[in-house]
Amino acid sequence: MKRTRWPGRPAGEQPEQHYLIEPRALAGGGDVRHVFAFLLASGWQDIAKKGGPVAVRSPDRTVRVSYDPYAQPGGWTIHSAAQGQQAPWQAVLGPQTPVEIVAALTDSLVQPRSAHAPDAWAPLAGQRWKTGFDDRHFTATSPDGAAWLHFRQGQTGDAVWWSGARDQQGNGWSAQFTATIPLHLVAAFATALASPEPVMRPRGRVPHSTRIRTTSVSVLPWQLRAWQQARVTAARAATWARTWPAHPPSAAPRRARSPFARARARR
Template sequence: MKRTQWRGRTAAEQPEQHYLIEPRVLAGGGDIAYVLAYLHVSGWQDVSKKGVLPAVRSPDRTVRVSYEPSLQPGGWTIHSAARGQQAQWRATLARQTPVEIVAGLTDALTRPRPAHAPDVWAPLRAQRWTTGSEGRHYIATSPDGLAWLHFRQGAEGSAVWWSGASDRQGGNAWVAQFSDTTPLHLVAAFSAALASPEPVMRPRDRVPLSARITTTSVSVLPSQLRAWQQARLAAALPAGPSAATARRASPTRARR
């Protein structure tokens, strides 16, 4: 296990132990506020009912994001009603899906839709994922074989996007599914977050038990955590800092 320490420590604060985890696909779920707070700041409405787990709705009332770990398999559900030329669509992501990967999709919901459909597979190929076809299916697999993204087509014409990760030990796996009507720019945003080589950070009591992860111990000040959280939320505001500024403020960019 590697160990490093954050600069900027002051006598008034006590550092807290956290861990940077690689690969990010096996980091575990994380704090759901990472997803929901960004949507709130972007103008999404809290539609949670008393005694019910969190749910938010887009300003135009067409998209709903909810977190329901008590259901089977439990986790995130994103549903969009039909609008104009866009058919309704649905996505489900299990509760062990890292919030940083969930946010790849949900953050994209707050941005304008691009004029042209992007290449979903491009972020994966850029990180040396293996891509190819198997019969009616198109698949991509990470270099370590721990994560995948498939576009699976049934003989009757049905299709689904299917993704996930597994450490092959049974206790740290997750799957995600998207209907074939899910806008491609959202699937591409998800695939970019899935393929990202950047580690993600977890507090010491939230580090998964897995022989397939690498952890780097870091001492983090509470003020640093607050600053990183505020940088992310500021990026959700129309007049907030640029994406480059937000990245420079992130913990994975501040390692020493």
């Protein structure tokens, strides 16, 4: 009997072993293209310099997202200049922050913003995180104790958002956001941090931790490409819809140039 091949599936591709990892906060960094490909497809500009960190800038030049795999400890830096009534803010995340959690924050930079400030703690409470409050600090900790989100205030009134995850061997990551970061970004970050959904990592990129649970899955390369392309296509479509009045009817969205032609993606 002749075997039917699904459209878009190259002949001869062999399945590759991947792992679904829970909890996602301890899954390791992942492929940084998950973050940058979406921003580029949303109209952001590649501003990386040769030999430097991967970096992109928003169309209005007010926000910069970079990932430095060369510096120690390296990781993510997101910086925004002041915009109207919004004060400047910054977020710094360690290199082992799962890209799915980073992307929740960076995706929100290009998505419509609600007129009402969200409750950044609600996603955590919805997943049964343990919360606590004293005179200056509000804390939330995951049920297994591996991940946390704190809002900490110093004696002089300065404040910072502090988050992260750590296993029993001390492996993990941490992140800090200035107190001026818009709350909808913290809420998006918290939602991804607390999500019970596992994330996928290829064989050889699974952290050595007794705190994680893994499920082996076989994935064809064309499936991975299709999932990645679906995310990029959605970003382009949303960007096109937002900017439609600025385009003549005959215009079409241009393909964003990727910085990965010269900067290798690393965990």
